[in-house]
Amino acid sequence: MLLRSGRQALEEHSVVVTRKAHSLTGRITWPLMLEAFKGVKRNRGAAGIDKVSPPYGGFAANLEQNLRALMRRLKEGTYQPFPLRRAYIPKSRTERRPLGIPAVRDRVAQEVVRRLLSPVFERLFHEDSFGFRNGRNAHQAVRRVLELCRLGYRIVLDADIRKFFDTLPHRVILRAVAAQVADGNILRLVERFLKSGVMEAGVFKPTIIGTPQGGNISPLLANIVLNHLDWQLHAAGFVFVRYADDFVVLCRTRAQAEEALDFAERILRDDLGLELSRDKTQVTTFGKGFSFLGFELSSRSVRMRAKSVEKLRNKVRELTPRHHNLDAQVIGKLNQVIRGVANYFVTSFSHCHRQFYKLDAWIRMRLRCMKYKRKSYGDNGRMRLRYFRRLSLLSLMDFCGA
Numbered sequence: 001m002l003l004r005s006g007r008q009a010l011e012e013h014s015v016v017v018t019r020k021a022h023s024l025t026g027r028i029t030w031p032l033m034l035e036a037f038k039g040v041k042r043n044r045g046a047a048g049i050d051k052v053s054p055p056y057g058g059f060a061a062n063l064e065q066n067l068r069a070l071m072r073r074l075k076e077g078t079y080q081p082f083p084l085r086r087a088y089i090p091k092s093r094t095e096r097r098p099l100g101i102p103a104v105r106d107r108v109a110q111e112v113v114r115r116l117l118s119p120v121f122e123r124l125f126h127e128d129s130f131g132f133r134n135g136r137n138a139h140q141a142v143r144r145v146l147e148l149c150r151l152g153y154r155i156v157l158d159a160d161i162r163k164f165f166d167t168l169p170h171r172v173i174l175r176a177v178a179a180q181v182a183d184g185n186i187l188r189l190v191e192r193f194l195k196s197g198v199m200e201a202g203v204f205k206p207t208i209i210g211t212p213q214g215g216n217i218s219p220l221l222a223n224i225v226l227n228h229l230d231w232q233l234h235a236a237g238f239v240f241v242r243y244a245d246d247f248v249v250l251c252r253t254r255a256q257a258e259e260a261l262d263f264a265e266r267i268l269r270d271d272l273g274l275e276l277s278r279d280k281t282q283v284t285t286f287g288k289g290f291s292f293l294g295f296e297l298s299s300r301s302v303r304m305r306a307k308s309v310e311k312l313r314n315k316v317r318e319l320t321p322r323h324h325n326l327d328a329q330v331i332g333k334l335n336q337v338i339r340g341v342a343n344y345f346v347t348s349f350s351h352c353h354r355q356f357y358k359l360d361a362w363i364r365m366r367l368r369c370m371k372y373k374r375k376s377y378g379d380n381g382r383m384r385l386r387y388f389r390r391l392s393l394l395s396l397m398d399f400c401g402a
Contacts, residue, residue, distance in 0.1 A: 021120045024183040028075050028112060033067045036111035040104070040216070048103035049085045049199050059104045070105060074112060077185045081106040081192055084212055086200035090314075098166065100198050100212025110216040113189055118220060120180055125223060126230035131244035132219035138293045139347055141243045145250065145297060146349055149286050153239055153250035154299075155257045158290045159264060160280035164245035165218065166210040168225060169273040170194050173211060176224045193217060219244060225272060232267045233260070243293055257283045294344065301351040309355065312341055313362070320366040322373055328391075330370070334363070335394045342399035356396035364388060 041060075052059055059066050073079035084100035091097040102110060118134075125133065130141035170191070177190055193215065197206045211218045222244055233240050233249065238260050240249045249260040261276075261283060268274040284290045289298030296305040304312075315337050319330060345352050367388070368379045 020180055020182045022182045024116045024120075024181065025075055025185045027116055028071060030068075030071065032112060032115060033071050033108070036108050036115060037063070037067060039111050039115075040107045043216075045107070045214075046087065046101050047085070048101045048106065049082055050103040050105070052104045066105070067108070070109060074109060074189065075185075077188060079109060079189065079192070081109065081196040083197040083199045083204055084207075084214070086198045086205075087214070097213065099214035100207075101214045102196075102216075106193075106196070107216055109189070110193060113186060113193070114217045114220050116186065117177070117181065117217075117224075121220070121224050121227070124180070125227055126234060126242075128240055129223060129227065129230055129242045131242065131246070132223060138243055138344075139349075141241050142293055142295055142297070142302070142347075143349060144241045145248060145292060146302070148239060148241070148250045149297075149299070152252055154286045155251045155254050156284050156286065156290055157249040157251065157257045157260045157264070158282050158284055158292070159247050159249065159261075160277045161245045161268065162275050162277040164274065165213045165222065167274060168210055168222075170209060172272050173221050173225055176228065177221070190217070190221075228271060229264065229267055232271075233264065236263055238263070246293060248290070248292055254283060295350065302349050303352050304345050304355050308345070309359070312337070312359065316363055316366055320363075320370050322369050324370060326367055326370040330367075331391050331393055335392070338363075338394045338396060339399075342394075342396055346399045353397070353400055356400060360395050360397055364393075367393070 050059075070079070082103045082105070084102055087099045087101055088096040089099060122133065128144065130136045130138065130144070173194065174187065174191055178187055181187060194211060195207055197204055198212070199205075211221050226242065226245065226247075229247075230240070230242060238249050238251070238256075240247055249257065249264065251257040251260060261281070265276050268276060282290070286297070286299040289296055289300075291297070291305040291307070294305060294308045296303050316334065319333050319337070324330070342356075364383070364385075365375070368383050369375050371383060372379050
Protein backbone atom coordinates (compact mmCIF):
# COMPACT_ATOMS: atom_id res chain seq x y z
CA MET A 1 0.00 0.00 0.00
CA LEU A 2 1.21 3.50 -0.77
CA LEU A 3 0.03 5.00 2.54
CA ARG A 4 -0.04 3.11 5.78
CA SER A 5 -3.09 3.61 7.97
CA GLY A 6 -2.74 6.50 10.38
CA ARG A 7 -3.51 4.30 13.36
CA GLN A 8 -0.89 1.69 12.43
CA ALA A 9 1.83 4.29 11.86
CA LEU A 10 1.06 6.14 15.09
CA GLU A 11 1.06 2.90 17.10
CA GLU A 12 4.49 1.98 15.72
CA HIS A 13 5.74 5.51 16.40
CA SER A 14 4.46 5.58 19.99
CA VAL A 15 6.24 2.31 20.80
CA VAL A 16 9.70 3.61 19.92
CA VAL A 17 9.12 7.06 21.43
CA THR A 18 9.01 5.57 24.93
CA ARG A 19 12.56 4.15 24.74
CA LYS A 20 15.16 6.68 25.88
CA ALA A 21 18.86 6.43 25.02
CA HIS A 22 21.24 6.20 27.97
CA SER A 23 25.04 6.36 28.28
CA LEU A 24 25.77 7.86 24.88
CA THR A 25 28.93 9.40 26.33
CA GLY A 26 30.38 5.93 26.75
CA ARG A 27 30.13 5.44 22.98
CA ILE A 28 32.63 8.24 22.32
CA THR A 29 35.55 6.06 21.25
CA TRP A 30 38.73 6.53 19.28
CA PRO A 31 37.29 4.92 16.10
CA LEU A 32 34.30 7.28 16.31
CA MET A 33 36.62 10.28 16.64
CA LEU A 34 38.56 9.19 13.56
CA GLU A 35 35.40 8.62 11.53
CA ALA A 36 34.05 12.03 12.58
CA PHE A 37 37.27 13.73 11.46
CA LYS A 38 37.16 11.90 8.12
CA GLY A 39 33.59 13.07 7.64
CA VAL A 40 34.61 16.67 8.31
CA LYS A 41 37.54 16.29 5.95
CA ARG A 42 35.29 15.04 3.15
CA ASN A 43 32.86 17.94 3.60
CA ARG A 44 35.68 20.51 3.58
CA GLY A 45 34.12 23.97 4.00
CA ALA A 46 35.27 27.45 4.96
CA ALA A 47 37.43 28.31 7.94
CA GLY A 48 36.03 29.29 11.33
CA ILE A 49 37.58 31.79 13.74
CA ASP A 50 40.64 29.51 13.95
CA LYS A 51 41.32 30.45 10.29
CA VAL A 52 41.90 26.76 9.50
CA SER A 53 40.07 25.34 6.49
CA PRO A 54 39.38 21.60 6.80
CA PRO A 55 41.38 19.43 6.47
CA TYR A 56 44.47 21.65 6.58
CA GLY A 57 46.45 23.37 9.30
CA GLY A 58 47.79 22.47 12.69
CA PHE A 59 44.83 20.35 13.72
CA ALA A 60 45.51 17.77 11.01
CA ALA A 61 49.29 18.05 11.48
CA ASN A 62 48.94 16.86 15.10
CA LEU A 63 45.84 14.81 14.47
CA GLU A 64 46.12 12.07 17.08
CA GLN A 65 47.11 14.43 19.86
CA ASN A 66 44.29 16.88 19.03
CA LEU A 67 41.63 14.18 18.62
CA ARG A 68 42.55 12.46 21.88
CA ALA A 69 42.48 15.77 23.75
CA LEU A 70 39.08 16.56 22.22
CA MET A 71 37.76 13.08 23.06
CA ARG A 72 38.85 13.49 26.68
CA ARG A 73 37.07 16.86 27.00
CA LEU A 74 33.91 15.50 25.39
CA LYS A 75 33.78 12.51 27.74
CA GLU A 76 34.62 14.53 30.85
CA GLY A 77 32.12 17.27 30.03
CA THR A 78 34.77 20.02 30.04
CA TYR A 79 34.54 20.79 26.33
CA GLN A 80 33.64 24.38 25.39
CA PRO A 81 33.18 25.32 21.71
CA PHE A 82 34.70 28.42 20.15
CA PRO A 83 32.34 31.12 18.87
CA LEU A 84 31.20 30.68 15.29
CA ARG A 85 32.44 32.90 12.47
CA ARG A 86 29.60 34.86 10.90
CA ALA A 87 29.45 34.78 7.12
CA TYR A 88 26.73 35.66 4.63
CA ILE A 89 25.70 34.12 1.32
CA PRO A 90 23.17 35.56 -1.14
CA LYS A 91 19.62 34.31 -0.65
CA SER A 92 17.99 36.56 -3.21
CA ARG A 93 18.69 39.88 -4.84
CA THR A 94 17.74 41.71 -1.67
CA GLU A 95 18.40 39.16 1.08
CA ARG A 96 21.44 37.41 2.51
CA ARG A 97 21.45 34.16 4.49
CA PRO A 98 23.58 34.24 7.67
CA LEU A 99 25.89 31.30 8.29
CA GLY A 100 27.70 30.30 11.48
CA ILE A 101 30.96 28.56 10.59
CA PRO A 102 32.56 26.45 13.37
CA ALA A 103 36.27 25.96 13.93
CA VAL A 104 37.71 22.63 12.79
CA ARG A 105 37.81 21.27 16.35
CA ASP A 106 34.16 22.18 16.86
CA ARG A 107 33.18 20.67 13.51
CA VAL A 108 34.63 17.35 14.68
CA ALA A 109 32.86 17.63 18.06
CA GLN A 110 29.53 18.36 16.37
CA GLU A 111 30.04 15.45 13.99
CA VAL A 112 30.70 13.11 16.94
CA VAL A 113 27.47 14.16 18.66
CA ARG A 114 25.55 14.00 15.38
CA ARG A 115 26.69 10.42 14.81
CA LEU A 116 25.60 9.51 18.34
CA LEU A 117 22.17 11.13 18.07
CA SER A 118 21.29 10.20 14.50
CA PRO A 119 20.57 6.47 15.13
CA VAL A 120 18.45 7.40 18.16
CA PHE A 121 16.14 9.68 16.17
CA GLU A 122 16.26 8.05 12.74
CA ARG A 123 13.83 5.33 13.88
CA LEU A 124 11.36 8.04 14.90
CA PHE A 125 11.34 10.10 11.72
CA HIS A 126 8.35 10.00 9.41
CA GLU A 127 8.69 8.16 6.11
CA ASP A 128 7.77 11.33 4.19
CA SER A 129 10.69 13.31 5.64
CA PHE A 130 13.56 13.32 3.12
CA GLY A 131 16.04 16.01 4.15
CA PHE A 132 19.52 15.22 5.48
CA ARG A 133 18.88 11.54 6.12
CA ASN A 134 21.02 8.62 5.01
CA GLY A 135 19.70 7.02 1.84
CA ARG A 136 17.30 9.91 1.14
CA ASN A 137 17.61 12.95 -1.08
CA ALA A 138 15.79 15.83 -2.73
CA HIS A 139 15.00 13.86 -5.90
CA GLN A 140 13.14 11.25 -3.85
CA ALA A 141 11.11 14.03 -2.25
CA VAL A 142 10.14 15.47 -5.64
CA ARG A 143 9.26 11.99 -6.95
CA ARG A 144 7.02 11.48 -3.92
CA VAL A 145 5.19 14.75 -4.65
CA LEU A 146 4.67 13.73 -8.28
CA GLU A 147 3.46 10.29 -7.18
CA LEU A 148 0.86 11.84 -4.89
CA CYS A 149 -0.24 14.12 -7.72
CA ARG A 150 -0.94 11.09 -9.90
CA LEU A 151 -3.04 9.65 -7.07
CA GLY A 152 -5.33 12.68 -7.17
CA TYR A 153 -3.76 15.01 -4.58
CA ARG A 154 -3.68 18.01 -6.89
CA ILE A 155 -4.33 20.88 -4.45
CA VAL A 156 -1.13 21.98 -2.73
CA LEU A 157 -0.30 23.91 0.41
CA ASP A 158 3.14 25.27 -0.45
CA ALA A 159 4.44 26.22 3.00
CA ASP A 160 7.46 28.30 4.00
CA ILE A 161 8.58 28.61 7.63
CA ARG A 162 9.71 32.16 8.31
CA LYS A 163 13.47 32.27 9.08
CA PHE A 164 13.37 28.75 10.49
CA PHE A 165 17.03 28.26 11.46
CA ASP A 166 17.34 31.81 12.82
CA THR A 167 14.20 31.81 15.01
CA LEU A 168 13.99 28.24 16.34
CA PRO A 169 13.88 28.56 20.17
CA HIS A 170 16.64 26.75 22.07
CA ARG A 171 14.15 25.43 24.62
CA VAL A 172 12.20 23.68 21.85
CA ILE A 173 15.36 22.04 20.49
CA LEU A 174 16.60 20.91 23.89
CA ARG A 175 13.16 19.63 24.90
CA ALA A 176 12.90 17.58 21.70
CA VAL A 177 16.37 16.06 22.19
CA ALA A 178 15.80 15.40 25.90
CA ALA A 179 12.57 13.54 25.07
CA GLN A 180 14.72 10.72 23.67
CA VAL A 181 18.12 11.19 25.33
CA ALA A 182 18.77 10.69 29.04
CA ASP A 183 22.52 11.39 28.92
CA GLY A 184 23.05 14.75 30.65
CA ASN A 185 26.52 15.25 29.19
CA ILE A 186 25.25 14.95 25.61
CA LEU A 187 22.38 17.33 26.35
CA ARG A 188 24.84 19.88 27.75
CA LEU A 189 27.00 19.53 24.64
CA VAL A 190 24.03 20.28 22.40
CA GLU A 191 23.19 23.31 24.52
CA ARG A 192 26.79 24.57 24.30
CA PHE A 193 26.74 24.23 20.51
CA LEU A 194 23.58 26.32 20.38
CA LYS A 195 24.86 29.02 22.77
CA SER A 196 28.47 29.28 21.58
CA GLY A 197 27.88 32.75 20.11
CA VAL A 198 29.24 34.26 16.89
CA MET A 199 32.09 36.57 15.97
CA GLU A 200 31.09 39.23 13.45
CA ALA A 201 33.53 41.96 12.38
CA GLY A 202 35.63 41.17 15.44
CA VAL A 203 32.72 41.57 17.87
CA PHE A 204 31.31 38.69 19.93
CA LYS A 205 27.53 38.31 19.82
CA PRO A 206 25.68 35.78 21.99
CA THR A 207 23.28 33.35 20.34
CA ILE A 208 20.08 33.19 22.38
CA ILE A 209 17.84 31.78 19.66
CA GLY A 210 18.18 29.67 16.51
CA THR A 211 20.53 26.93 15.35
CA PRO A 212 23.20 28.33 13.03
CA GLN A 213 23.33 27.15 9.44
CA GLY A 214 26.82 25.93 8.66
CA GLY A 215 27.24 23.52 11.58
CA ASN A 216 27.23 19.74 11.15
CA ILE A 217 24.52 19.18 13.71
CA SER A 218 22.01 21.85 12.63
CA PRO A 219 20.21 19.76 9.94
CA LEU A 220 19.69 16.90 12.40
CA LEU A 221 18.32 19.28 15.05
CA ALA A 222 15.96 20.72 12.43
CA ASN A 223 14.63 17.24 11.64
CA ILE A 224 14.27 16.41 15.34
CA VAL A 225 12.14 19.50 15.97
CA LEU A 226 10.03 19.29 12.81
CA ASN A 227 9.36 15.58 13.34
CA HIS A 228 6.66 16.77 15.76
CA LEU A 229 4.97 18.66 12.92
CA ASP A 230 5.23 15.58 10.68
CA TRP A 231 3.40 13.28 13.07
CA GLN A 232 0.79 15.91 13.96
CA LEU A 233 -0.02 16.33 10.25
CA HIS A 234 -0.12 12.54 9.89
CA ALA A 235 -2.43 12.13 12.89
CA ALA A 236 -4.78 14.75 11.44
CA GLY A 237 -4.97 12.77 8.18
CA PHE A 238 -2.94 15.11 5.96
CA VAL A 239 -0.53 13.89 3.28
CA PHE A 240 2.73 15.83 3.05
CA VAL A 241 6.34 15.77 1.87
CA ARG A 242 9.05 17.53 3.86
CA TYR A 243 12.70 18.26 3.11
CA ALA A 244 14.25 19.98 6.15
CA ASP A 245 12.22 23.19 6.65
CA ASP A 246 10.72 23.02 3.14
CA PHE A 247 7.39 21.16 3.06
CA VAL A 248 4.19 20.82 1.04
CA VAL A 249 0.84 19.37 2.08
CA LEU A 250 -1.10 17.72 -0.74
CA CYS A 251 -4.89 17.60 -0.68
CA ARG A 252 -7.84 16.63 -2.84
CA THR A 253 -9.86 19.81 -2.26
CA ARG A 254 -9.13 23.45 -1.60
CA ALA A 255 -11.09 23.28 1.65
CA GLN A 256 -8.73 20.57 2.92
CA ALA A 257 -5.72 22.68 1.93
CA GLU A 258 -7.08 25.70 3.82
CA GLU A 259 -7.67 23.46 6.83
CA ALA A 260 -4.10 22.16 6.55
CA LEU A 261 -2.82 25.73 6.48
CA ASP A 262 -4.62 26.62 9.71
CA PHE A 263 -3.53 23.36 11.33
CA ALA A 264 0.16 23.69 10.40
CA GLU A 265 0.18 27.33 11.46
CA ARG A 266 -1.25 26.42 14.87
CA ILE A 267 1.19 23.55 15.50
CA LEU A 268 4.19 25.64 14.50
CA ARG A 269 3.11 28.61 16.60
CA ASP A 270 1.83 26.89 19.76
CA ASP A 271 4.17 23.88 19.97
CA LEU A 272 7.38 25.01 18.28
CA GLY A 273 7.44 28.80 18.60
CA LEU A 274 7.64 29.25 14.81
CA GLU A 275 5.47 30.89 12.20
CA LEU A 276 4.74 30.53 8.51
CA SER A 277 5.75 33.27 6.10
CA ARG A 278 2.48 34.68 4.79
CA ASP A 279 4.24 36.15 1.75
CA LYS A 280 5.72 32.81 0.65
CA THR A 281 3.03 30.38 1.85
CA GLN A 282 0.19 29.74 -0.58
CA VAL A 283 -2.55 27.31 -1.53
CA THR A 284 -2.16 26.45 -5.20
CA THR A 285 -2.71 23.63 -7.68
CA PHE A 286 -0.64 21.44 -9.96
CA GLY A 287 -2.32 23.21 -12.86
CA LYS A 288 -0.89 26.56 -11.81
CA GLY A 289 2.40 25.06 -10.65
CA PHE A 290 4.60 25.70 -7.61
CA SER A 291 8.27 25.62 -6.61
CA PHE A 292 9.81 22.83 -4.55
CA LEU A 293 13.50 22.10 -3.96
CA GLY A 294 14.70 24.11 -6.94
CA PHE A 295 12.15 22.69 -9.39
CA GLU A 296 9.01 24.24 -10.82
CA LEU A 297 6.37 21.49 -10.63
CA SER A 298 3.19 21.59 -12.67
CA SER A 299 0.81 19.24 -14.47
CA ARG A 300 2.60 20.11 -17.73
CA SER A 301 6.28 19.77 -16.82
CA VAL A 302 9.00 19.70 -14.18
CA ARG A 303 11.62 22.34 -14.87
CA MET A 304 14.22 24.52 -13.20
CA ARG A 305 12.48 27.24 -11.28
CA ALA A 306 13.21 30.84 -12.21
CA LYS A 307 15.38 31.41 -9.11
CA SER A 308 17.51 28.38 -9.97
CA VAL A 309 18.05 29.70 -13.49
CA GLU A 310 18.99 33.13 -12.17
CA LYS A 311 21.36 31.57 -9.62
CA LEU A 312 23.16 29.76 -12.45
CA ARG A 313 23.33 32.94 -14.52
CA ASN A 314 24.83 34.86 -11.59
CA LYS A 315 27.55 32.22 -11.14
CA VAL A 316 28.38 32.36 -14.84
CA ARG A 317 28.48 36.17 -14.76
CA GLU A 318 31.01 36.05 -11.91
CA LEU A 319 33.26 33.73 -13.93
CA THR A 320 32.98 35.54 -17.27
CA PRO A 321 33.57 39.30 -16.82
CA ARG A 322 34.30 40.92 -20.15
CA HIS A 323 37.52 42.58 -18.95
CA HIS A 324 39.11 39.18 -18.15
CA ASN A 325 40.77 36.90 -20.67
CA LEU A 326 39.23 33.64 -21.84
CA ASP A 327 41.56 30.80 -20.84
CA ALA A 328 41.56 27.16 -19.69
CA GLN A 329 41.06 28.15 -16.06
CA VAL A 330 37.78 29.92 -16.88
CA ILE A 331 36.57 26.88 -18.84
CA GLY A 332 37.47 24.57 -15.95
CA LYS A 333 35.50 26.63 -13.43
CA LEU A 334 32.55 26.92 -15.81
CA ASN A 335 32.54 23.15 -16.32
CA GLN A 336 32.28 22.62 -12.55
CA VAL A 337 29.20 24.85 -12.43
CA ILE A 338 27.63 23.24 -15.50
CA ARG A 339 28.27 19.72 -14.19
CA GLY A 340 26.75 20.54 -10.80
CA VAL A 341 23.58 22.00 -12.36
CA ALA A 342 23.20 19.07 -14.74
CA ASN A 343 23.73 16.46 -12.02
CA TYR A 344 20.88 17.95 -10.02
CA PHE A 345 18.36 18.93 -12.69
CA VAL A 346 18.81 16.13 -15.25
CA THR A 347 16.53 13.44 -13.86
CA SER A 348 14.04 10.89 -15.11
CA PHE A 349 11.16 13.20 -14.13
CA SER A 350 12.45 16.62 -15.29
CA HIS A 351 11.89 18.39 -18.61
CA CYS A 352 14.66 20.96 -18.86
CA HIS A 353 15.73 20.58 -22.51
CA ARG A 354 14.41 23.94 -23.69
CA GLN A 355 15.89 25.76 -20.70
CA PHE A 356 19.24 24.01 -21.17
CA TYR A 357 19.32 24.86 -24.88
CA LYS A 358 18.86 28.58 -24.12
CA LEU A 359 21.33 28.51 -21.22
CA ASP A 360 24.01 26.83 -23.34
CA ALA A 361 23.61 29.53 -25.99
CA TRP A 362 23.76 32.25 -23.34
CA ILE A 363 26.94 30.81 -21.80
CA ARG A 364 28.61 30.72 -25.22
CA MET A 365 27.55 34.33 -25.74
CA ARG A 366 29.27 35.29 -22.46
CA LEU A 367 32.46 33.57 -23.59
CA ARG A 368 32.41 35.33 -26.97
CA CYS A 369 32.10 38.63 -25.11
CA MET A 370 35.17 37.71 -23.06
CA LYS A 371 37.11 36.79 -26.17
CA TYR A 372 36.33 39.87 -28.26
CA LYS A 373 35.52 42.37 -25.47
CA ARG A 374 32.15 43.19 -27.00
CA LYS A 375 28.71 41.79 -27.69
CA SER A 376 28.06 41.22 -31.38
CA TYR A 377 25.99 38.65 -33.23
CA GLY A 378 28.65 38.71 -35.92
CA ASP A 379 31.03 36.97 -33.54
CA ASN A 380 28.87 33.82 -33.63
CA GLY A 381 30.47 32.93 -36.94
CA ARG A 382 33.98 33.53 -35.60
CA MET A 383 33.48 31.24 -32.56
CA ARG A 384 31.37 28.31 -33.66
CA LEU A 385 30.39 25.24 -31.66
CA ARG A 386 33.44 23.27 -32.73
CA TYR A 387 35.65 25.98 -31.19
CA PHE A 388 34.01 25.49 -27.78
CA ARG A 389 34.36 21.73 -28.13
CA ARG A 390 38.08 22.17 -28.68
CA LEU A 391 38.13 24.20 -25.45
CA SER A 392 36.45 21.19 -23.74
CA LEU A 393 33.49 23.33 -22.64
CA LEU A 394 30.70 21.14 -21.29
CA SER A 395 27.15 21.55 -22.53
CA LEU A 396 24.00 21.14 -20.46
CA MET A 397 22.31 19.54 -23.44
CA ASP A 398 25.02 16.86 -23.57
CA PHE A 399 23.91 15.66 -20.13
CA CYS A 400 20.33 15.38 -21.37
CA GLY A 401 21.49 13.14 -24.21
CA ALA A 402 23.51 10.98 -21.82
